[in-house]
Amino acid sequence: MTRTVQLAAIISLSTLMLAACGGGAPEPAQTSAPASTSKQGVAPPINNPLSADRFKDRVCDLLTPQQRATVGATETPEPRESVLGPACTWDAKDVSEDTRVSATLYTKPEAIKWERFFEERDRNPFFEPVGELAGTPAVHTHDEKVAERGGCTTNLGLSKELMMHVSVNLPLKSPDYKTPCKVSDRMATFVIQNLRAGG
16 A cells, blocks of 8 residues: 555544544534514504594584684585495585585495505505694695695594595685695594594
């Protein structure tokens, strides 16, 4: 046996002995699987959910006579059942000077929910999240690209499963004609306060 062959045999034997003693090549480093993360919703959180159960059958009580009188919506309320849920309209006393207000609770099973509302935001020509009103997240929408011609809708996330909206139509004479969302926000804030009070 040549010296080269002897040396190779010694190295091979040493390797086998190390393996038998638990030595040998190091174990490959194990990479931990990436931690699973829950899907992050696109809608803002609803930190103070509200129930509208007490108003489902008396939706026109969502605004008091005194509250709607602040914008001249003093005509007899008109309740109705919409495709989304119970709704009410408070007409202007004088359509040339006063504001028309309406509100709808999204109680129907097929009505859109808060998260989906944000997922489908591009369907609205005008979609403007505005933070919270009296602790409830709100969004302005309108059927035009801007809300500067007397009409605006304030959408409210009452809970993950329940939305509602408050809409206004202002006359051309109104000082808020070009900023109607200020008025819909004011009416929506009244509604939130009434929901929290429980009627």
